[in-house]
Amino acid sequence: MTMKKNITMKTKYILIPLLCALSACSSTDKDTAVPEIIPVGDATAPLNCQEYPRGGAIFFDYLFQDDTELGAYNLEIHNNFDHHTHSTEAGECKQDPVKEPVNPWVLNKDYPIPAGSTSFEAKQTIPVPEDIDPGEYHFMIRLTDRSGWQQLKSVSIRVL
């Protein structure tokens, strides 16, 4: 009887640390998936090669999804007067001659996503300033999940 008890005790000493060891390693950093930026049908904006008049607005609308938890997103606009490229570029639209910026549109803004979301439709009204240079711009969408994985979508737009 005492012999049997001893064995159970011994097993416990071996099993518990082993279990702890296994669970300690598996609990963190399992998220390997990058979040997704998904069109929402007809409302999706901006889309590649769309044109926006100065004084108007971009009604930003995309769906964000992540397998674990979404984090935050950033919208950025910079000029493409020199026809530069992005490795994630969606494609080229009709091009103006290369020109130098005088008063180019610059936007760089962070937006929060409610904690615990795995799916979130982001809508923002972005006014197009009156006094900026017309021409080609890159509209960059950067979506980050809670563990830091980032998805980038770049859209070419034209300001009229």
Add this chain to the structure above:
Amino acid sequence: MKTNNIIRLFAIVTLVAAFAACRKTPSAPKITLTEVGHENTGKAEQGDDLHLEADILAEGLIKSIYVEIHQESGSYEIEKSYTTGKYIGVKNTEFHEHIDIPAEAPLGEYHLHFTVTDNEGQTATAEAHVEVIENDGVDDDEEEHHHED
């Protein structure tokens, strides 16, 4: 009793080893400079800007990005650092910035250092060569006639 002690010791060692193994630091940031200067020419005009694009992977999350462009022979320096915003607190990103080159930046050869620090304090630096060239003075209206011989 002796066997028990040995087993206890084994238990403690396993626990310590397990935690030590799991707390391994993430690997240092990795940087790939994908574009330096317009179309990766390594050139930038005075009074214009330098295109800079890089792919960054930082398991330990990006804490800061520091760009320094200094003259090869001379003391002129252009510095830019990013500690908040779209690149910070993320694991992977495409860095894309147009860095202003002041009109008074002397012409010639420069070194560019691109340094990423993660939340663990680990850093990685990528380097490139940059040449500041004369502004070709392209004006919007003259554009189409500019390259006439």
